[in-house]
Amino acid sequence: MTVRFATYRIVFYVGVFLLSGTILGLDAHFASIFLPHLHPDFTIFALLIPSLTIFTFLLSLQFAQPRTEALTLFILWALWLSMASWATDIIGNVQCDALTTETMPTKNGEIRQREFCYEMKVIQAFSWMLFVLFTAAFGILLALVNQAERFGRPDIWYEPIQELGWFGEFPGYYNHNQQGMVQYPMQYAYPMQGYPMQQGYVQGQQPIYSIQQGPNGQPLVAQVPVVQTI
Structure with missing residues (x-):
C-alpha cells in the first residue's frame, strides 16, 4: 500500500465515522422522545443509515477489494442522498432563531421546536457532507483503478484494496524508503x-x-x- 493512499483512506474513514456517529447520537435522542408512535419513519431510517455505514466501514477496513469498495461507496452514496433529501424535506427553510416559545409533542410531554430545529439542521448538513464525501471517494477510487490498469494491473479489481497506489504511484505494496x-x-x-x-x-x-x-x-x-x- 502506498503511504499517501493509506493515509488519505484512513482520514476519509475517520471523517465518515465522526459525521455518522454525530448523526446517530442526535437521532438516538429523537428515538428516545418520539418512538414508537411519533415520527417513526424518519427516526428509524436515520438510525439505520449511520449504523450501517459504521458497521460496513469497520468490515471494509479489514477486508476490501476495489470492486467491493466501489459497490459499498455507491450504495452508501445513494442512502446518504436519500437521508439528506428527507431531512431537507422535513426541516426545509425553517429559521430556527425565529422559533421562540413553540413546542411539539413527545411521548412523555413536549419539546421546544427550536431545539428540534437545530438538531435537524445538523443532521441535514452532515448528511449532505457525507453525500459529497462519498461522491468524491467513488470518483477517486475509479480514477486510481484506471491508473493501476494502465500501469499493467488488469486484475486490480479483484486484488486487495491495499494494492492501489495514489495518483502517479505504482500499485502494489512497497517500502517508501526503498527503490524498486x-x-x-x-x-x-x-x-x-x-x-x-x-x-x-x-x-x-x-x-x-x-x-x-x-x-x-x-x-x-x-x-x-x-x-x-x-
Missing part, C-alpha cells in the same frame, strides 16, 4: 526469416524501458537499449 525497479519490454524483436545471419552481424533489439520508482512514489521511465552481437 521493474523492467517492461515494450516490443519483442524477431530475426528476419529467410536471411542467414553473417558473422559479426550486430542485431539491434527493441529498447527496454526501465520503470523505476522515484523518491515520492512517482514513476521514472528511462530507456535502456540492449544490443546483442551474433
Whole structure:
C-alpha cells in the first residue's frame, strides 16, 4: 500500500465515522422522545443509515477489494442522498432563531421546536457532507483503478484494496524508503526469416524501458537499449 493512499483512506474513514456517529447520537435522542408512535419513519431510517455505514466501514477496513469498495461507496452514496433529501424535506427553510416559545409533542410531554430545529439542521448538513464525501471517494477510487490498469494491473479489481497506489504511484505494496525497479519490454524483436545471419552481424533489439520508482512514489521511465552481437 502506498503511504499517501493509506493515509488519505484512513482520514476519509475517520471523517465518515465522526459525521455518522454525530448523526446517530442526535437521532438516538429523537428515538428516545418520539418512538414508537411519533415520527417513526424518519427516526428509524436515520438510525439505520449511520449504523450501517459504521458497521460496513469497520468490515471494509479489514477486508476490501476495489470492486467491493466501489459497490459499498455507491450504495452508501445513494442512502446518504436519500437521508439528506428527507431531512431537507422535513426541516426545509425553517429559521430556527425565529422559533421562540413553540413546542411539539413527545411521548412523555413536549419539546421546544427550536431545539428540534437545530438538531435537524445538523443532521441535514452532515448528511449532505457525507453525500459529497462519498461522491468524491467513488470518483477517486475509479480514477486510481484506471491508473493501476494502465500501469499493467488488469486484475486490480479483484486484488486487495491495499494494492492501489495514489495518483502517479505504482500499485502494489512497497517500502517508501526503498527503490524498486521493474523492467517492461515494450516490443519483442524477431530475426528476419529467410536471411542467414553473417558473422559479426550486430542485431539491434527493441529498447527496454526501465520503470523505476522515484523518491515520492512517482514513476521514472528511462530507456535502456540492449544490443546483442551474433
